[in-house]
Amino acid sequence: MASKAVKNLSRRSFLKFVGGTAGLVGISLNLTGCGDPATADEAIGGNGWMPTQYNAPGNWPTNVRGRVPIDPANPAIVRDDQKCILCGQCIEVCERIQSVFGNYELPIKKDFVCVNCGQCIQWCPSGAISERDDVNKVFKALADPNVTVVVQTAPATRIGLGEEFGMPVGTNVQGKQVAALRKLGFDVVFDTNFTADLTIMEEGTELVKRVTGELHHPIPQMTSCCPGWVKFVEYFYPELIPNLSSAKSPQQMEGALIKTYFAEKKEVDPKKIFSVSIMPCTAKKFECQRPEMNSASKELNDSNVSPDVDVVLTTRELARMIKRAGIDFASLPEEEYDKLMGTGTGAGVIFGTTGGVMEAAVRSAYFLITGQQPPAALWNLTPVRGMQGVKEAAVNIPGVGDVKVAVISGLANARKVMDQMKAGNAPWAFMEIMACPGGCEYGGGQPRASSPPSDEDRNRRAASLYNIDAKAKLRNSHDNPEIKQIYADFLTAPMSEKAEELLHTHYVSRADDFIPKKSEDKKIF
C-alpha cells in the first residue's frame, strides 16, 4: 500500500493536477474578475509629509507657495533639493523684501531674474540654499608654491566671522581673522577698508564734479558699491544707470590694484598672483565674473592675467576653511594687516552697515569742498544710522548749503524710491543704496544667525562696526596715509586717467532679459 501511494504522487501526476484543475480554476477566477480591485489606499506612495499650508482641502490658495527658481549655473547661489521643505520663505524674502521674484511677466525668456543678493540663504530654515562653494579653488592655489595668493577682507566680515566659532553676535575678530588667514597660507593679507577709503575719494570727487557741473551726469548720484543693487538697476531701472557712480566697488578696486600697484611695488609677476576676497556677500561672486572686471589685464595689455579678483569667498566659506585646516580660532593672536593696502580708517569700516558709506562720504565731501576737516558732528551722523529702510538727512556744508542725502537698504524700499525718482521727485544729491536690509553686515554671505533674520542681530553687528569707527585713530578717508601714498606714487589724483582706467567701470542694461511687469497691482503671477 505504501509503495502504491509513492507511485501515485509521481511528477507527471502532480503536474497534471496543477496544470489541469488548479490552473483552470485560477485562470477562470481571474478572467471573470474575482478578487479585490486596487483602491486609492492601496496605491503605492502617498503616505509622506507635506507642509501644513499645502494640505488644505481642494485647490485653496495658500499664502506661500513653493520656492524661487535657482539657475544651476548661478555663480553665487546653489540649492540642495534634498534639504528643501518647500516652506516658501525664499519666495517671501525675494518677492516682498527684495522685490525681485514676481516683478516680471511670464513666460521667462532665457535666464532667471536674480540679483545674487543671497538673502534667500539667510531666510532658508533648512539650509537648503547656500553659496556656491569655492573653497577648493583657494586651497589649490594655496598649495601651489609658484603662486602669490593675496587676500582682502571686507569691512563686515570682521564682525561676523566670530559667530561661526561660537562668539556673541557682532564680536570684532579683525586681528584673529588676519592671523587665521596667515595660518591658512595666504601670502599677503590686505584690508578692503583701504579701497573703501579709496572709493570715497573717487566717488566723492565724482559727486563734487556732478554738482559743480564739470561732469555731465545727472544728480542724484547713487552708490555703486553693492553688486546686488547694481544688477537690480540694470534689470529694472536701466534708465537710471547714468545716476550710478562709475566708481567700482571696493572689492574690485582692491583686486585691480593688487594686480597692478602691488605687483609693481613688490615686483611680483601679475600672472602669478591669485587674488582672493573674503566678503559678506554672494553677489560679489557674480561681480568678480563680470567681463568688465578685468582692468589689470587691460592695463598691462596681457591676456594671461586673470580677472582682478579670482575667487570670492563668503564669511561662511572662510570659517569652513579655518575649520577644515584644524585651526583653533579662539586662541589665535591678534595680527595686523600687511602694509601698502592694509590700512583703513573708521570711515572705511562703517561701509559694512547701512548708512556707513553715506557717513564716510559726507565726512570727505566736506573736506573736498571746504578744504577743512569736518566738524565732530559729522563723525556721528545719527539720521543715517539705524535699521529703517529709507533714511534722509540734510548736511550743512559751508559754501554749498544744505546737501540732502538719502540712505536705503532692502531692494523693495529701493524700488519705491526709484519709482518716485522716475516721477521726478528726487530732492537728494547723493543716495546710498544697499541690496540687503541692514547693509553688508547682514549680507547673503554672513554667518546664518541662530535666530531668524532680525533687526536685533543687525543692530548688534552695526553697533560693533560703529564702535570700531569710534575708537579708530583715523576717522576720515582722506586722512588715510596709504591713500595719500597711492595717489602720490601711482594714481596721481582722484579720477585721473589711470584712476578712471583701474577704478571706474560701466554698466549694461539687462532690461531685455525678461518681460517687464504690465501692471503693479497684480503682485503674484
Place this chain on the structure above:
Amino acid sequence: MAKGVLVDIPKCIGCESCSVACKLWNELEWDEQEKCKTAEDRAKEPNNGLWPEEWTSINRFDLEKDGESVARYVKTQCMHCEDPACVSSCFSKAFQKLPEGPVIYDQSLCVGCRYCMMACPFDVLRYEWKKAIPGVRKCQMCATRVANNQETACTSVCPTGAITFGEREELLAEAKKRIKENGYVDRVFGEKEAGGTSWLYISDTPFEKMRFRTDVTTQPLPSYTEGYMKATPFVGVGWAAILAGLYVYNNKGKEPLD
C-alpha cells in the same frame, strides 16, 4: 466629477517645487546621481528624467520663438488617460482607473509581467530593475489626497499657477480660453490624445519640439482590442470545458491518476 490638472507651459519658471513636493508626499528616495542633474540634462535623457524614484521631472528646452531664443520648462509625469491602456493590459488588476481621475497601481496585485509598460503610449512607466522584488512605478496623481478632496501635492506648491488642479471639464474650458487670450498653439494636448487624458497641456511653442508624442492616436487604446479581448474569458472557459470533456471521454473506465 473627474479631476484633472492643467499645465500652462509658458507659466512655468522651472523652480521644480513640484518634483520636490512629489518626493516628500510619496516618500521617494533621493538618488545622488539624479539630484545633480539639471532640467537641461533631463530633457536630453531617453526617458525624460522619469525613473522608479522620479515620478515627475522638469525638462528644459531651448527653443526659437519669434526670432528670439527662449527657454521652456515641461513637467513630465503619467498623463492619467481617461481610458488607460495599462489598466486594460493588466490581467492581475494591479492597475485601476479611479472615478476621480487617478490611474493607480497596487504592487500587491502585480505579477511583474510589464505588459503595462508595453501598452503605455507615453512611456511613463518604470520598472524597478534593481530590486529583488520589483514593481512598476509611476505618478499616482496623489490618489489618497484627491480622494480626501485635497489637490495633488505638485499643484499645491506651484508658485506661479503653471499647474492647476480642478475639474477636468472646467480646466478644458479654461485651457481654451487661455489659448485664445495668450495666442498659444491651438491645441490642448490631452484633450483627445489617447482618447483623452486627465492631465492637459497648453503651450506657446510647438509641442513636437518639446518631446511630446504628438502623433499618438486619438482613439482610446483599449478600443483597438476590446472587441476580441472581450471574448477571451468565454473562449478560455469554453476551450477548457471542451478539453475537459475530451479527457473524461478518453479516460472512461480507467483508474484515476494511473
